[in-house]
Amino acid sequence: MGRADALKPRRHTGGHPPLxxxxxxxxxxxxxxxxxxxxxVREMAEGVASGRIVETEAxxxxxxxxxxYRGMTRRNRSLFLERGHAYVYLAYGTAYMLNVSSxxxxxxxxxxxxxxxxxxxxxxxxxxxxxPPSTAAGCDHAAAA
Numbered sequence: 001m002g003r004a005d006a007l008k009p010r011r012h013t014g015g016h017p018p019l020x021x022x023x024x025x026x027x028x029x030x031x032x033x034x035x036x037x038x039x040x041v042r043e044m045a046e047g048v049a050s051g052r053i054v055e056t057e058a059x060x061x062x063x064x065x066x067x068x069y070r071g072m073t074r075r076n077r078s079l080f081l082e083r084g085h086a087y088v089y090l091a092y093g094t095a096y097m098l099n100v101s102s103x104x105x106x107x108x109x110x111x112x113x114x115x116x117x118x119x120x121x122x123x124x125x126x127x128x129x130x131x132p133p134s135t136a137a138g139c140d141h142a143a144a145a
Contacts, residue, residue, distance in 0.1 A: 016041055016050065021084035028102040031083060032058035032111045035100065040116060049124045051116030058102070061109045067099070068108025080108045 016039045025031045033056075041050040059066030067089070068079040078087040079101050087099040087110055099110040118125060 019084070021082065024083045026083055026102075026104060028058045028060045028109045028111060031100065031102045032056040035111060035113070039119060040098075040113065042121075044124070046127075047121055047124050049121030049128075050119045051125075052119055053113055053115075054117050055113075055115035057112040057114050059099070059110050059112065061103065061107060063109075066109065068110065072108060076108070079110045081105055
């Protein structure tokens, strides 16, 4: 799937329609609250992985911890787009972090998706994390997938 295909609006077969950008709150803190409970879906060649957003963190305008704090760069430019655009970066060389732009175009701010509750595609998630399936009692993710 190329970039042009990835940008085409779709409806996931699991019945989770994309959130209309126009309906997203135009405020970082409000968007952080709004996203809790929403389903994040990733469609890949090997299948679909999805999870319920259970934790977010708002990086408001002027927050020195936010990637937009020092201004727009090639790396963080999606944080300066209108609300609802993804900003993904590699943190400390170990994990990819997903943020969602949260203000009007030209204003840099975003919401970090801190945690998901896996819903679909758990084996895919485990492979992508190089994480073997859990063998702990009560944690049979393969059966839940």
